[in-house]
Amino acid sequence: MMGRQATKRELFVSISLEEYVPEDHLLRAVDRYLDLSEFRLCLADSYSHTGRPSIDPELMARMLIIGYSYGIRSERRLCEEVSMNLAYRWFCRLGLKDKVPDHSSFSKNRHGRFRDHDAFRQLFDSVLRRCMAEGLVQGEGFATDASMIKADAQRQRSRPGDAGIDWGDPAQASRPVREYLTALEQANPVPPTPKRISLTDPAATWTAAAGPAIFAYCTNYLIDLKAGMIVDVEASAVNKTAEVEATKTMIDRVEEKFAIKPRRLVGDTNYGVAAMLGWLVNEKSIAPHVPVWDKSEHHDGTFSRADFIFDAENNRYVCPAGKHLKPAQRSQQKNPFRYRASQYDCQLCELKPKCCPNMVIRKIDRSPQEPARDVARAIGKTDAYRQSRRERKKVEMLFAHLKRILKLGQLRLRGPSGAHDEFLLAATAQNLRRMAKSCFYKYQI
Structure with a gap:
């Protein structure tokens, strides 16, 4: 006999969200390792001691982590998903009747207190310290690379770089334009004129490195080779010089904050320029497991520089x-x-x-950095170098995960500060996901 579902509308139902979130759910594992007490303390000075209570900054941080962990790119949609998804509500410490913050709250706080206190950098650092406590960061070898992310800027809203654009009153300009004009005033020496400049995000780089020309930024990763954890992330322009400088900044910052300096650095040919190799060998005492950028090789049958012996x-x-x-x-x-x-x-x-x-x-x-280049050439002939080349794939996998799973193929926020925030949150989500999957089952009974 065909059954028929009997619809019963119960007026009062007593349920616990704890019962509806599976034990092996990713957010349960992430929640185990996420501590936002430092995040709250970082923002404490920006809140008044009197007046109406604000939206809990920890709640907004948890919602942003959900968004970047599951590739929810729109904050409007994020609020809808948290409102309907029981696991999301459980992770955000929301009951069934608790109200989800409006999407405008994120923009207000991001452009205000979050950015003023560099709160997302503090959040990234606190997650990294937990990774270190779990033994996922060894500090013996680091790998670095950069990946291009499309900016929120269209070709139609751009002008040639030498067109002499009148930006008007800086006080009335948009935030990305103000950031661009401020960076120009502080730049020394003055950067070369770009081929095209976006009117909506002037700091974005016009590049055709990956096909048709677009405006883009680069996200630079510095990872520990033991478990592929991201130890630092930096936004930069799309060019080799900016990527090399970003790597120097990240290595110095990790050493200053966490007292960790690797014995070897693994990278591709972009990091094999003479200045970078000299900095690694002479100033940092780091072994460069990097191919040397060398244009002296001849392919026309004549002698190359390697055929000459230096006395x-x-x-x-x-x-x-x-x-x-x-x-x-x-x-x-x-x-x-x-x-x-x-x-x-x-x-x-x-x-x-x-x-x-x-x-x-x-x-x-x-x-003048030829001795450092010789050190890199000698390392390139060892078995350790070949092992480093295989391990470098870990950073490539992180970029693939960033674009395919987290869906960060294009930025939503504009300007260097917007790229900075998005890259930090995405790297934080990647570290949390990897730490959760690596350590969660170790603690299960």
């Missing part, structure tokens, strides 16, 4: 024919690290067609 004791190069290349005298002030062969030696040399067929003499430029 450090006599400060000269020895060519394959046994002749010497000495520091140039006339151009010493312009280029003190250029070495030149004797014209007499080159003209009579049988190897000239393979050495410098289109030049009168052979010249070699030597970087």
